[in-house]
Each structure stands twice: as structure tokens, then as C-alpha cells.
Amino acid sequence: MQYEEGAYRDLGWAKIDVGRPARTGTAEAVYAAGKTPAQVAGALAALREAHPGRVAVATRCDEACAAAVRERFAGEPVLVEAGVCAVGDFPAAESGPLAVVCAGTSDLPVAQEAVVTARANGLDTRLVADVGVAGLHRLLDKLPELREAVCVIVVAGMDGALPSVVAGLVSAPVVAVPTSVGYGAAFGGLAPLLTMLNSCSPGVTVVNIDNGFGAAMAAARILNVKAER
Amino acid sequence: MQYEEGAYRDLGWAKIDVGRPARTGTAEAVYAAGKTPAQVAGALAALREAHPGRVAVATRCDEACAAAVRERFAGEPVLVEAGVCAVGDFPAAESGPLAVVCAGTSDLPVAQEAVVTARANGLDTRLVADVGVAGLHRLLDKLPELREAVCVIVVAGMDGALPSVVAGLVSAPVVAVPTSVGYGAAFGGLAPLLTMLNSCSPGVTVVNIDNGFGAAMAAARILNVKAER
Amino acid sequence: MQYEEGAYRDLGWAKIDVGRPARTGTAEAVYAAGKTPAQVAGALAALREAHPGRVAVATRCDEACAAAVRERFAGEPVLVEAGVCAVGDFPAAESGPLAVVCAGTSDLPVAQEAVVTARANGLDTRLVADVGVAGLHRLLDKLPELREAVCVIVVAGMDGALPSVVAGLVSAPVVAVPTSVGYGAAFGGLAPLLTMLNSCSPGVTVVNIDNGFGAAMAAARILNVKAER
Amino acid sequence: MQYEEGAYRDLGWAKIDVGRPARTGTAEAVYAAGKTPAQVAGALAALREAHPGRVAVATRCDEACAAAVRERFAGEPVLVEAGVCAVGDFPAAESGPLAVVCAGTSDLPVAQEAVVTARANGLDTRLVADVGVAGLHRLLDKLPELREAVCVIVVAGMDGALPSVVAGLVSAPVVAVPTSVGYGAAFGGLAPLLTMLNSCSPGVTVVNIDNGFGAAMAAARILNVKAER
Amino acid sequence: MQYEEGAYRDLGWAKIDVGRPARTGTAEAVYAAGKTPAQVAGALAALREAHPGRVAVATRCDEACAAAVRERFAGEPVLVEAGVCAVGDFPAAESGPLAVVCAGTSDLPVAQEAVVTARANGLDTRLVADVGVAGLHRLLDKLPELREAVCVIVVAGMDGALPSVVAGLVSAPVVAVPTSVGYGAAFGGLAPLLTMLNSCSPGVTVVNIDNGFGAAMAAARILNVKAER
């Protein structure tokens, strides 16, 4: 079997999977929630060491966590946006374009998590904001831009109707991201999640609620299809 | 207090609320599920007796129930469609137009329950079928017809996205009906129900899953606003 | 197709749908949750510019947001109530009356969101408070007032039983609003939501939990039926 | 400790708790679902042997089960109604009156399970059918009868609103039974169950969905309060 | 009809149902959650005025609310315990005994809400704490006390198993109160709620999660059965 024994760095409380780029095409990212700021900074450092040419990324960072990262990587480029801490120079865009579309202004933070993550992974990424289905003409106006994209991430809360409409209009893969925007019977994003899983437009796939990061990683896999072959 | 004591017929196992038209503008209807065919036919007979000029309606009738109704009202006009048994001559359309729009062919039975109920209550009702959001042009093509309507009932299963789109395009009241069409994470209609409750288009109201009857009754109340004043 | 390309103002992070009054009869409102105070004020400004004769409305505003709105519109009339910021002179009541009924004092904030929104849209609106079904005589005492209304919004938490009772007593359209008032098995408003969706009184329609705004917008559509025709 | 060792009959596959009347005031009943007809008949026989003066009761019996019971107790009085098989002569009514109220005709089978069980336990039981809140006058008309009752069981499906209204009108204990009558968002009785648990009328208690048997047993405990002391 | 028109005090934002003692045997109580401290104090004042001989009760009071009540009723006896504010001299115990049993120490606050409410309504109430089923002998040791009670309230979180065990040991009515004590799959009290609704001991009835108040009100109705007849 082709299993690479030992391809990780053991920090005791963590085992950084440094073999992941070779296996999956993208580096491990640090999920900051539930970790101490020191743990997040430490894990990023291990990633930087293992893959100096890649941007090391942590998601769901709060203020304290971002401060610890900034301090640890004082001399290096650190981008903090939408809860993402990205350490290292962003690569030039190598594949794309990827369109990240969001239904409302309140969905922007999730969309931005996707945008930052995608750019850190070398994707040519464009944001199209506030084109919810209550005013279809805003979306239809952007159709040429959407049809140019090789992959479309659609971010929406509340009714989550936007991915169905977009997927009926483009031929690219559509990755839908439900958000927890909404109240009452939105049930923390359950409503748009179910909407998207039941899309009447075939070929929509879905990631977890508020998971802009995961959508970008899926897009990276999809765009690599084109890039690598 | 203006309470009309005794304004019902007591059949023992049922108390037919014959005062309802005076109070609410529409007659009581018989919900057949869980009742015996004889009970359904008996309740319809009591309604016919109390209001000879109105169509007596039972919903959710199965074959046995429809047979019992046909037998009981052998000489009278009986319409059986989409689980509705309607006894009596349908009135001329007095108010409207009401548009009943459905997303897919599989949603048709629920839409037809709405159509039959609305017509039995004197509403000028038009059915627009199979205009789901996966092919928006089908819907946009019908826009003039929809904008003519005084009230629009929108029936959809799966993602339930259609009411949000319709309500962004018309000024009439939009009554949304989720259907149990779909599978898996549609959870028997829960998915489109939540979608519709969270519509990003303001002013959409919602009735129970598969409740074409209830949507038509809401439309009757809404159209009476115009008719009566 | 009659689609008005470009009928929106593009603020970059938002696309204000200024064509909405023409299409749906009511202006876009700003949903403040998840937006920065500056974004809310900016969106209201765009609405004011596009429709100087209309009240611009934002819902779910917290203190910081209200302060930003008051500052931005220093010389203009700004009403802040029940989380709603409304900028501009309220129109004279043009249609109605609309009755907003609530079951308990704890439901008042949601009812007031409905009242403010309705009045900002020109509806003659009356509030009937604390008439829950545990003391039916309080409700029955108000029956004449309720029967005068062209549309009735019923706001209730806990068991959510009030809309069923009201709809059995009046002929006007009944829009039910479940609230998150209650605890335990109220599950944040799920209990009254399900109650209302399953109302045994035909013709009740439902909006999202705590969605006083949406109920008022539905009422505006319903009352326009009368006004416009 | 006052524990009676051995106060049960061991049938191998069952241990009939013959000490229950002494401890709880009512005999064990056989829950037929998931048991074979022979098991049900056998358990009833053990109960009859242990307490010859009591009616032996099995609930949730299907046709095959009822046939097995009728055969086994060929010479004895057997009542089969609403899925209940009751073997033995019913006692004269010793305490009460108990009112069993149901909202609609479709709720009758559950109400009847309560009535039969209550009568088998010696309660003076009266059924008031079809007094749902959509036509309040039907209920108010029966108020004198309800106020006479020492305990009121209220059976309702759909919105489950009836117990709240009843409990606001009487001083007796109100035991609420949600039924699975309804469709869509009734979710098999979840909707009325939640309604009843959140009743705005203090003092309503609730049993399981469709559990007419359990409501009658609770009533027996309540009425024994009076009878025994 | 015997409806007493006007039997309430209209405070504008509230309609105090002063006819409730006559109808239901117990006074209206004030549910403080979602009300301002001034509203709570005002409602209590209206109750005191209407029924000077009764204790006026508000539940779910926080610190601010309790302070407002203490200030408003400076010269009168005010008891604040377990979130209950009770104004007025407690009556001598007239009926009972009522046993309030709780499974663990963490369930005590809910049990105490029941105890205070019951005593304010004149019930002779005894608390039996920390007798969960993990150590059955603690419960069995209290059996004589439990068997003396005319009604037993059983409060339990986590697995909610205690009411089933208690109801198998006593003949009195058992009112079960699930609590939100627990974590993870307790889901805020859903777990013990379902346990109790599915009790294998016939005759258990259930109130809402954490609803000590409601259980006491049910007990008051039950004990009145004995007291009044």
C-alpha cells in the first residue's frame, strides 16, 4: 500500500498533516474554534514550516486569536478578514474564474470567507453581492459574468432560493452555501440548507451552514480538474 | 354579546356549524380523513340542507368516500377531483381573477385541490402549471397573466423557491402552499415549508403542507375584501 | 420580456432594488441584522433618494444601528420603535382599517413591529392588546372592532391558539404571526408556528416567527386589492 | 421496606403485575401492539384470574387480536371498541362525572378509547363531540355540562387549541390529549402536542399523542382523590 | 349565554382577567418574561386590587423585575423565590398534602417554583429532594410520605425516569415536570419531556419543560376536586 507513514508533525496536542497537499492538492487549514490562540498560532507555524511556499490559513478566528497570529508572524504578511487569518504571500491566480455570489448584504461575511480562502489557494475569484431573488433583474444583469465562471459558489440565507435559480441559468458546477442569516423558522440556517438540498435544478451540491471555507475548498478541487488535466 | 346560541345542527357525532357563512363568509367544509364514508356523506347532507344555494365540499376523500357521496347525492351534481367531493351547482365566478401557479407537474394534485375549492366558492380561477425556477423563462412568459390576478396562490414542493420569485414580480397577495413532493431531506414537505416561511420577498404568507384547500379559503377571504367593500 | 434592466442602485456591497414599488407596490426595506450600522444608514439613504415620497424602513435595528440612522438623517423625521427605524413623514392612512391583535403583553413588541410597518405603508392600523384565549370574554368584547377590519393580523406565542379562534369569528383575511414568547417546548416559537399552520379555521395564513414586518407587508398587499381595484 | 416480593405472575415471556391495583388503584392493562394475539389473550387471562372482579383491558388491538380475545373468553362479556378489548362486566359508575370532549369527528376514535377505558374503571363518563374552536358557540353551548364535570379530558388534533379554551372556562383539572389527526405540518400529532404543552391557560396537563387510554387512567387517579378521601 | 362581559381591567397594554377565579378557581398570574418591570408591577397591582384576599403571583422574574415589585409593594409582604414574586399573605394550607419530588439538586429551582406557587394557592405542600433513580433506596425510603400525598408533582431532568417509577408506586395523580437540566442530547429538556410523555406507568400527565408553576396550578385544580366536593 502507498501509505506514507510518518507524514505528519506531532506537536503532542496536534498532529499536523503535512502530507495533505500531496494527497489532496490543498494544505490542511486550522479550525480555530475550540482551540487556544497559542494552539492556533502554533499550528500555523508548523504549516508554514512544512510548506513555506503556501499560504497557511486558520478559519473562525476571534480577536484574541488574530492578535496571537499577528504577534507570532510579526514580520510576515498576515491577512485577517471574515474570521480568516492567512499567513504568507497570496499566490497569483492560476485557475478560474470562480464566481462567489451572495443573496444579501447580511450574507457577505460568509461569502468573504469563501473569497479569502479561494484566493489563498490560487483561484481567480470574483464577488457578486446582493442579487437575491426578490429582485431578479439584479441577478439577470450579472448573467454574462456568471456564465464566464468555471465554478459558481452561491451563498444565501433565509429562503436559500438563489442556487436553484442560478443553476438553471449556468452550466458550471454550483456549490451552494446556506447561511445562518434569518430568524424564527430559519432555525440557524436549517431552512436554506434544506432548500438547497432539495433544489429543483439538477447538479447543485451543498456544504455546511456558513461554511464559506468548505465551498472554496470544493471549488479548488473542481478547478484543479481543469488545471491539472 | 352577539353570540348566536344554537346555530349548529347536532348530529350526535358531529355539530355542523351552519352559522359559519354568516360569521366568516364561507361555509364549513368536511375534512374526510379519519371519518367514515357515511359520516362524510351525512355531514355534506347537513350542509346542503342548511345552505341549499351553496356547494357543499369535502376534502381528502378516498375512493370509498367518493362512492358514498355519489350514492347519497345520486340526483345532484357531484364533482370529484383531487380528493375533493363537491355537491351542488358551481356558482358563476363573482370575483377574481385568482391565479393558481404550480412549480412542477407533481404538484398538480395540490394545485387542483385549490382550484376546485376556489371555484366552488365563486372565484374566477386560472391554473398556471409547471413554471418552476429551474427554467425561469417559463414563469416570466406568464408574467402578464400573473400581474392581472388579484391574488396568487403558489404551489411548490422540493426547494419551494417559486413563491419568493413570484412575490418579487407581482403586487398581489401571494399565498404559498408547500407540497410533500420530493424525497430525502424534503422531509414530507418540511423543506419547502421552511423556505416559504423565510421568503426574502416580503408579504408572502404560508399555509400547511399540501393544503390547497386552505390556500383557496384564504384567497376567498382576500377576494371578499374587494367584493364586499 | 418586460424586464427593467438596471432598475437598482449598485452600492458595491448592496444593490438597492429601486424598481420594487413599481413591481410589488411596496418599497424594499432594510433587514438590519448582520449589517453594520453604516450599511443600514447607507441603504436607507439610497432608498430615500430613489423614493423621496416614501418612508424608508429598516427592521431589527439595535441601539448602535438606530444611533447611526438618527445621525445620518439628523434633520429628517426618524421614528424608532420595536426595532424599526423609519425615516420620512408617515403618510395619511389610505386604506384599512387593519386590526393588529395580540394574545399577551409579552407579544407586544412583535405586534408593534407590525403596526409601525403598516402605518409607514399608509394603512389605517389599530392595535388590540392582550386578548388571549384563556379569557375569551376579553376577545369577544372586541368583536365589533375586529369585524370592522378589512384584514386582521393576529400575534401570539405559547400555544398560538388565538388565530384559530379569531378566524372562526370574522370574515376578513387573518394573517397569523407566531412569536418566540414562551419557554421549554415552545422551542423558540416552533409551537405556535405549528399551531397556526394547522389551524382548524380555514383561511388562516402564516408568516415567520416574530415576523411582524412580514405580516404588515402581507396586509399591505391585501389592502391594495381593495384600494387599487 | 414495604416491597411485596413475588406479587406478579410469571408467564415466562411476561410478568403480570398483579400487585398493581393495591399500589396504584388501577389494574395493569395490556398494550397489544408488538404482541402476538396469543400473548394478548394470555395476558388478559392472567389478569382475569388475579382480579376476577375487575374488567381486564387490552389497548391497540387489531382485528386478529380481537378475534383471539373473543375466542379465548367465549362465554364472558367482551367489548371491542376503538381498539380496546375489555373482558368482564363493566362496574356501575362510582365516581365522576368525567367529561370527554373532542374537537372534531376525526378525533372520535381517540376519545372513545378514553371513554371505554374510563367506564371499565368505574367512572361516570360523558362524551361531548365536535366542539372545535372554529365555531366557539358549539362549545359555549355545552358549558353547563362541562362545568359539572369533576375532570375534563380534551381530545384535539390539528391546532390543538381546544384545551386552552376549555381550561379558561372551567375549574376542574383538564387533561389534554393530542391526536395524530391532521396532515403536513401536524407531523403526526407533534403540532397539537406542542400547543397543549404551551397552553396559556394554567393547569392543563398533557398525555402522549393519541393516548386516550392514558388520559382515562389519569382521570381515574384524579377522581380517586375524591372517592377515596 | 353566561358570559360575563367586561370582567377584566383594561390597562391598555394589558387586560387583567379578574373574572378568572370565579371561572377557574385560581387567579391569573403574571408571566414576567418579555414584560418590563413596570408592566409586571402594574399587573400585580391590578390583581391585588381586584382580589385583595388573594396572593398575587408573577413568575420568571429577574432581579430588575423583583426590585420593581418590592418597591411598588413596599409595605406589603413580598416573597421572592425561584423567580417567583408573590405579593400578599400566604393563606393557611386548606387542602393536600401535595408532594413535590425532585430527582436531583440541580432540579431544585423548578421544584421550588412549584412549591411557592402551590403554597400561594393554599395547598399543603412538602418537598422531597434528590431521590433520582440512580439510587432507588433514597426514593423507596420516602414511600410512606409519597403515599400519603393526594397529588404528587415529580420534577426531573436528564433521563426523566423518576415519574414512571413513582407512578408505579402510588395511586395519587402524578404530574411530571421535565427540566432543562442536562446537556448534549438532553436538548434543553426535550429528552425528559419525551420520556415522561411515553411513561410506561399509566396515568402520568405532563406539563411544559421547567414549568413548575403550571404543575402547581394543575395540582390546585386536582386538589380542588377533593376540597369542593
Next chain:
Amino acid sequence: MQYEEGAYRDLGWAKIDVGRPARTGTAEAVYAAGKTPAQVAGALAALREAHPGRVAVATRCDEACAAAVRERFAGEPVLVEAGVCAVGDFPAAESGPLAVVCAGTSDLPVAQEAVVTARANGLDTRLVADVGVAGLHRLLDKLPELREAVCVIVVAGMDGALPSVVAGLVSAPVVAVPTSVGYGAAFGGLAPLLTMLNSCSPGVTVVNIDNGFGAAMAAARILNVKAER
């Protein structure tokens, strides 16, 4: 790495994991639901071939499936009970005793699935039936037998209270199996599942609803602890 490549038999539609006994101590079993009778019989044949000395087991077999197994293994010992088809001679009991306790007669089929599976895996297994908590003395009477067991499987539907009580009385590991016995708010076994996960007796572990097989496999792992060391 010690990975055994190729340690499975490839049937095309299935890959029988013949290395499992070496890795996990127990053989793979066939989950018959969703497989054709021929597939089930074929998979059992592959297991028999690979491990002639072990009993080959399939669970969740219906009639057609059992017939196919009986036909395929015409000359061999085949046991069919509680949906289990077991092919081969049962081994002598090597470790134990294991007690399988069930709350009611309706839970017997699930308990029997556990018993048959355990015996096929060489465990000395004893069944204790119908000792639910509504009649505690039946359980306490069996305490000596339970305290002798090295592991106790407790099977219960409805309130699922039995494992908490048992685990408070014995020191052996307690594996709890919720069953789908019950109705209404039992929600197909969700109620006892949650009860058991929230047990107030520390050290109870839980398997899936109706999963007697899984409980027996867990017991086999536990008893092997003793046997192997």
C-alpha cells in the same frame, strides 16, 4: 504498516471482509435489509467458506430471505429467529454470563435478536423478560441474577427508563438498546434513545434503536476483555 492487503473476497457487488475476526475478534455479519435474498445467501456462503468454524449470521431477514438461506444451506444447521438467520453449529458458551433484560413483552423481538447474536458468538446468555419500572418488584426480584452477569444488555421502548434503574443496581457494564415500541411522541424510538443517552446512572452506553445485534456485538467485545486477558 500492518495492513493486510487483499484480506477480503470480492464478489463484485460485495467485498466480504474475511480479515475481520483477526482484527476485531468477531466475524462480519450480513445486514439483509436492502439486499436481495440471493445476495444475502451468497454473502453467508462466502463467510462460511472463509471461516468454517464460525456461525455465519445475517440480520433483518424477511421471509423471502430466510427461505433463500434455508435453501442454500439445505444440509446445514440454520436457525431463524427474530429476523436473524444463523448458519452453522452454535459454539459452546465460552464467556459470560451475559444478561439480556427487557422492559416489556413488546420489546422481546429486539431482545431476542441480541440473544441469538450473542449465543452465535459463544456468549453464555440469559434472558430476563418483562421487568419494566412500572412494577419495580419484578426487577428487584431478579437482582441476584443481574448481579451475577458480567455484562447486562437492557432493552426498552416507551420511556426507556429501565437502564438507568438497572445501572444504579449493578456494577457490570450496561449496554442500553432503545426500541421503537410505543406510539405518538415515542417518535419511532427517539424518546427512549434520548432517555438512555441522558441516563442519570453513570456508565450506561447506548446503541441504535432496535439494534439488538449491535448490543450483542458490544457485549462480545466486553466479554472478550475478560476471556482474552
Next chain:
Amino acid sequence: MQYEEGAYRDLGWAKIDVGRPARTGTAEAVYAAGKTPAQVAGALAALREAHPGRVAVATRCDEACAAAVRERFAGEPVLVEAGVCAVGDFPAAESGPLAVVCAGTSDLPVAQEAVVTARANGLDTRLVADVGVAGLHRLLDKLPELREAVCVIVVAGMDGALPSVVAGLVSAPVVAVPTSVGYGAAFGGLAPLLTMLNSCSPGVTVVNIDNGFGAAMAAARILNVKAER
């Protein structure tokens, strides 16, 4: 705007969206559930007429439906498998390879729906069956094959753990399909659905429960990325 008005065939009860291949790269498919056999056959005929060179596909067909299709297209190639009716000659595989991996034999029908749909859309598709995580070596043995694939569909019921493991081993896009295989707390596929949405391997996307069709359509979009550019 580039909207093609009229690009559908209006059958009255359906509007076949014949413009879909131009917009989305794949033809409309017929969802047979809830449609009559005649409707399914009619819709397929309209698709065949519009796009003679494409395979016309209907999913979720029962026996009656398949018979109607076979009769209607008597002289043409009709494939019926896994509930799919496909009319027309399958195209040569143009892009791929696509791997369809399933965890257990019981998941095969859903995997086959994916395989047939993918092949009908010209994808070079390979099935890898029964490689669930309980015997990892079966999966690791197939790793070379999986790493060759341009896209991997992973079908799994029960714990739904397989996609997380696969996505940690390959760089291609992973589309996860939860199935309703399992019982008890699988809740009709909810368990694997949630597992997959929460995958710890970044870049997994998910479609609806049992939605092999949808996964194949997503794969078609993804593979077109490579094919078209």
C-alpha cells in the same frame, strides 16, 4: 437581456424546458414520482422530439411507469435500471473517468442511479462497490483507481463516514450522497446527511438523500469544466 422567450414546449400540464441544454449543458430529466405513467411517457416523448441526439431520462419510475415508457417507445432502445428509464442510444464516454464508490451492498441501488444517469450524459463511469470504513483495507486497495478519477461520487448510508475518508485520500472533487439505508436513528438518511455536511475533510459537497441522479448531474457539470475548456 439574453432571455430566450418561448424556449419550452407547453403540454398544458407541463412545460418542457427544451432550452436547458443550451443554458446548463444537460437536458431536463423527468421526475416520475407523483406523475401518472402517461405523463412520464409524454414528457419523455417531448424531450426526445426536442433533442433527438440525447438520451431522455426519467427517474424514480415504478413498474407501471416503466411499462408505459416501454410501450410508448416500443422500437427504441429503453434501459430500465434502479428506477431510471432512459430512452435512446447511450453516447460514447466523452469525459472522465468518474468513480462511483459505495459503502455497502445495500447502497447499490442509489449508486446505480448515479451510474446510469452519468453514462446517459456521456461520462466514463466506474463503480466501486462495498468499501465501507469498517474494513479500510478494501478501500485502500482501490486507491489507485480512485486517484485516477477526475471526480468521485461517494454513496453511503448508516454512519456516512466514507466520504470523509475518501476525501482525505484523493484530490478530485468528492460529491457525497447519503442514503436512507439503516434503521432507528438513521432517521431515513438524516444521520449520513449530517455526517457528510460536517465532514472534517475539506471540499466534500453533498446532495439530497438517495439522490444518485443529482450527484451524477453535479459530476456532469464538474467534468464539463475539463471537457469544455
Next chain:
Amino acid sequence: MQYEEGAYRDLGWAKIDVGRPARTGTAEAVYAAGKTPAQVAGALAALREAHPGRVAVATRCDEACAAAVRERFAGEPVLVEAGVCAVGDFPAAESGPLAVVCAGTSDLPVAQEAVVTARANGLDTRLVADVGVAGLHRLLDKLPELREAVCVIVVAGMDGALPSVVAGLVSAPVVAVPTSVGYGAAFGGLAPLLTMLNSCSPGVTVVNIDNGFGAAMAAARILNVKAER
């Protein structure tokens, strides 16, 4: 019957079950949530008094609670870790080894609750951190260590896939602990809970979400099997 009457200490608000070690092999632990710091310290003192040779343990302690414990037991060894307060000298490890495995660094606090509890009960416990299935080689690298363990506790949030993989590789009992780590459709740990209950690897048992304590107590029962016999 062998029931030890009086084997508890009655503190009024609590009844410390001092007979539990004799019955179940482990001492009662104090669940601190919902108790006052004084109550927690008091309960620990009662446990220390009753069993001077055992470590007294309280779980779910916050800062205030830990401070109260430290103050009360000023001269004694007090360990505070992962919300556990343990008073007394830890015993030498008597049985084991027990492996506690966790999927990610964010799951560490729950794993540590298990480790501390297990060590306080005399188990030889080893922690294996951060071996989630997204990088299988990290886990496979630890296989020899896992196969040495007599019992394995597996702690995982998000997809909860790790226990299925581990149980396919070892023969020891596997106790799975879902954690609330994750967001969106993790629903506070519901996702990994369901995953684990539906494990395709037979013999996995599950405890409540985040219940490291309960898993350790189950391990203590399991290891006692070996130790005692």
C-alpha cells in the same frame, strides 16, 4: 430483598448515595451545573467523609465552583482540569490500559474530562490526540498502541467518523463520545451523535454529547470485568 435502607446521607437539599460503590463499583460524582458553589463543595465533602480512600469528583465546574472547592479543601490535593474538580490522592493505576483517542485538537477538553475521571477511578489511561480520518496515516501509525488497549474511548465532533474506523481495526470495546465541536448542521453535536449510533462497525456504543465523564465511567465498568474476575 437486599435493599440497604438508609445508605445515603441526607443534606436536606441532597441525598448523597454513599452506598453506590458497593452497588456499582464506582462512587457517586457531583454534577456541578445548576448547583451553587457551596452545594458542590458540600456534596464533595460528604463524599470524602463517606469514602476517605476514594477521590471525590465533580464535573462541569466553572471558575467560581472550582474556587469554592479549593477553599473548602485547602489542605488536600485538589486537581482542576477540563471542568473537573477532583479531591484526594489519585490511586495507582490498577487496570488497563485504557486509550482515549480524539479526532481533533478542539475535542481535547472532552477527552481530558474522560482522562481525569478515568485516572481518578484507578484506570491506566493514555491519550492519543488529533488522529481524525482526514489524515488516516496519523491513526494507522498509532495502531499498535490502540491494539494494546483493553478499552478504547473515541472522542470526535463534526462528522464523528473516527469510532467507525477505529472499531474496524481493534477488538476491544469502543465507547464513542460525540462532541459539540462544529457549527451549522453539527447542531450542537447531533451530527456526530447520529453518526456514532449508526456506525457500520458492529459493537460501538455511545454516550451523550460531550460526556467524557460518562465514557470514563463506562470504561471503569468494562475494565472491572477484567479486574474483578
